[in-house]
Amino acid sequence: MGKEDKRRHFTREFKRNAAELVTEKGMPVGKVARELDVHPNLLHLWRRSLLKEGDKAFVGKGHARPEGAEIKRHRKELEKVKEERDILKKALAFFPRQSK
Incomplete structure (x- = not known):
């Protein structure tokens, strides 16, 4: 039970x-x-x-209070942007730098 x-x-x-x-x-x-x-x-x-x-x-x-919901939404968006940034950083390592 x-x-x-x-x-x-x-x-x-x-x-x-x-x-x-x-x-x-x-x-x-x-x-x-x-x-x-x-x-x-x-x-x-x-x-x-x-x-x-x-x-x-x-x-x-x-x-949730409206203020809390907005903060939660911003934190989620920030996490997504951080992930995208990290992916781009890793992608740059695979492409050779061009010198002029």
Whole structure:
């Protein structure tokens, strides 16, 4: 039998609402964490993420932020250009240099 994933997964709305209880309503983190049955450190993490990123917080599993996707695309393109450069360097070694 395979191991079951014991981690709980929370929706974007749940995280946002939980973090807003602390930031906007001023409720204590410990009380909110007990009521929602989550660890206080997790609630602190959600709160920091909401304060830092606002509407872009909690994009979800497997969904890259637009900035991250662009960086990933540039890195892939850079790797391709490096490979092409290396191929050209090796090809130059096979052709004799012409002297004038």
